[in-house]
């Protein structure tokens with residue numbers, strides 16, 4: 619299957635609703651549960667929200683910040699994917715590691731903002747030294763160099779003092795695959811929530827909200843529950859009319875916008891984004907392989923038969 623990274627992320631209605639839900643958990647520091655069937659886009663939406671733009675690390679996702687943004691305006695959403703086998707200690711360690719990374723990103727951002735001032739002083743000092751090498755040092759230049767050395771020193775100290783004050787900026791932790799968390803690991807997550815001034819979103823399959831209801835200590839803290847829905851027929855049409863082209867072939871002028879074709883695709887995929895991705899990629903493959911000009915309902919059936927489409 620083509621990886622999701624090859625096709626653009628589409629900001630669907632479901633994504634926007636998920637983002638709003640997370641924003642409430644974030645700003646009000648609440649626990650939210652988000653559940654939805656497989657393949658509807660929960661993980662991809664969480665990655666998008668956390669700003670992760672690479673698939674290098676499959677376990678940890680941290681915000682990527684535009685380097686010019688001021689620290690005070692950076693929000694910090696952290697995405698942690700629960701490991702298949704998990705213990706409370708592992709969960710804590712992984713989340714701590716992520717929080718360190720978020721902090722170091724903020725420190726880098728601070729350094730980027732602070733650096734030009736220091737660079738300017740240093741380049742003036744370098745210019746004076748270069749002149750000194752050629753013509754010797756005049757009293758005026760010597761005094762100037764002294765003053766600049768002093769300014770650089772105080773600036774470095776001031777920056778260092780500010781840098782150590784940058785505390786963990788995490789404001790929201792999203793836990794993906796939360797169904798995997800064992801009771802004791804759930805307890806650990808609750809403890810992390812209780813200790814910090816943060817929001818928490820647990821993502822899982824339908825049924826997770828019922829399972830969590832059995833843990834009064836955690837459940838009593840749950841403020842919001844959100845259902846991540848399948849994409850609607852209408853939404854699917856918008857996605858297919860967009861630049862989303864799994865398989866790398868633009869099928870929009872080859873019959874993919876035909877109502878009968880769209881209806882057939884929706885019938886087969888039933889709002890499952892993963893299946894939609896696979897089916898359209900397979901159609902594109904067949905179109906390319908057989909040099910076809912148009913997508914037909916027969917072709918869709920062949921593409922479907924070529925895939926193992928689950929019941930989800």
Ligand SMILES: Nc1ncnc2c1ncn2[C@@H]1O[C@H](COP(=O)(O)OP(=O)(O)OP(=O)(O)O)[C@@H](O)[C@H]1O
Nearest residue numbers: 622627628655656657658659660661662891892895
């Ligand atoms: N907003 C989107 N834009 C583009 N493609 C998407 C989007 N949402 C989902 N997809 C496609 O659907 C696939 C499945 O998405 P994702 O892995 O996020 O589903 P999920 O709900 O987390 O499923 P699971 O419950 O199995 O973990 C993605 O790999 C991608 O191909």
Ligand SMILES: [Mg+2]
Nearest residue numbers: 660661662794
């Ligand atoms: Mg997922």
